[in-house]
Amino acid sequence: MYPAQFEYHKAGTVKEALDLLIKYKDEAKLLAGGHSLLPAMKLRLAQPKHLVDIGKVSGLAGIKEEGGTLVIGAMTTHYAIESSAVLKSKCPLLPEVAGQIGDPMVRNLGTLGGSLAHADPAADWPAAVIALGAELVAEGPKGRRTIKVDDFFKGLLTTALAENEILTEIRVPACGANVKCAYAKFPHPASRFAVVGVAAVLTLDGGGKIGKASIGITGAGTKATRAKGVEAAIAGKPADAASIQAAASSAADGVDVQADLQGSVEYKQHLLRVFAKRAMEAAAAKK
Ligand SMILES: Cc1cc2nc3c(=O)[nH]c(=O)nc-3n(C[C@H](O)[C@H](O)[C@H](O)COP(=O)(O)OP(=O)(O)OC[C@H]3O[C@@H](n4cnc5c(N)ncnc54)[C@H](O)[C@@H]3O)c2cc1C
Incomplete structure (x- = not known):
């Protein structure tokens, strides 16, 4: 399995990378960690004539805090996120998720920006x-623009990014002490990709109730989405087992679940309910 012939370009700056994307248009592809693009090229599912390597572009990798916002460069690897002290303390969901991706090689080379731009439905x-x-x-x-995450994932391997745009950073609010998060996934036994994965962010109101819930799901359909049924069902309810169990039963409501090689629609709907419950229980149990 060899890729089709291509020309390799190494960009030193975002501007250089953009100039190459503008010059070669739809014949060019950005190369980040290469752990989605290169397998696709080897299978000839992608045959870019020009690869623009952004691996050495300064300023694209790294994690910093700006006020109450955590700013993660698009080229930051899964491992850098998994091992980040600032994220473990200010946004523990991200290291938790990173540690469940693939294997050590994938985590050392694959990047947050590459994964989001690729928009694999099981990522x-x-x-x-x-x-x-x-x-x-x-x-x-x-120039530069900011895209809200709810507007970013458009469909199978498709995002709001234009062909000649580079994802440069991901910004997330730092979590306060009242915010509890967890990720629960049913991993494919070979690849570790999510057959179904559910991320739960619960904001507690101080009186033992869940003021707000934000639930993201992956693996169920052609794109990751928000589980609005659970979010509505759990808001204002006590953070206890009975409320979580009841709300999790809405996990597949309004979600465009698709059958694939991993399972039927009914099976995936069932997994969504099970893993929504596990994610919310794990979040609620965090100290
Ligand atoms: C064996 C194996 C197991 C895996 N297991 C998992 C898993 O369990 N969970 C999971 O989520 N993922 C998994 N992955 C995928 C892995 O996380 C990839 O690293 C990730 O999906 C893509 O990141 P990358 O940096 O390698 O991007 P690349 O492969 O370099 O690029 C992917 C695509 O995004 C584009 N792109 C990259 N960076 C940018 C940018 N900054 N702006 C705009 N476009 C950009 C590229 O042009 C390309 O089209 C696995 C991969 C392998 C090979």
Whole structure:
């Protein structure tokens, strides 16, 4: 399995990468960690004539806090997120999710930005960034723009990014002490991709109730989405087993669940209910 012939370009800056994307148009593809693009190229599912490597673009990788916002560069690897002290303390959902992706090689090379831009329907990050209410920053020929996560995933392997835009950073609010998060997934036994994955972010109101719930799901359909049925069902309810069990029964409501090689629609709906319950229980149990 060899990829079709291509020309390799190494960008040193975002501007250089953008210039190459503008020059080669739909014949060019950005190369981040390569752990989705290269397998697709080897299978000849993708045959870009020009690869623009952004691996050494300065400023695209790293994690910092700006006020109450955590800013993660698009080229930040899964492992860097998994091992980040600031994220473990200010947004523990992200390290938790990172540790469940693939294997050590995938985690050391694959990037948050690459995963989000690729928009694999079974990827883990989309569920997490939806639950966290992230904002995604893109740079293109017309400058910089910010895309709300609820507007980002458009369909199978399709996002709001234009062909000549680069995802540069992902911004998530730091979690206060009253915000409890967890990710529960049913991993494919071979790849570790999510057959179904559910990320839960519960904001407790101080009186033992869930003031607000934000639930992202992946694996169920052609794109990651928000489980609005659960969010509505659990808001204002006590953070106890009975309320969580009742709300989780709405996990598939309004979700466009699709059958695939992993299972039927009914099976995936069942998994959504089971893993929504597990994610909310795990979140509610966090100290
Ligand atoms: C064996 C294996 C197991 C895996 N298991 C899992 C798993 O359990 N869970 C999971 O979620 N993922 C899994 N993955 C996928 C992995 O996480 C990839 O690393 C990730 O999906 C893509 O990131 P990347 O940096 O490798 O992107 P690349 O493969 O380099 O790029 C992917 C696509 O995004 C585009 N792109 C990349 N960066 C940008 C950017 N900054 N702006 C705009 N477009 C960009 C590229 O042009 C390309 O089209 C697995 C992969 C493998 C090979």
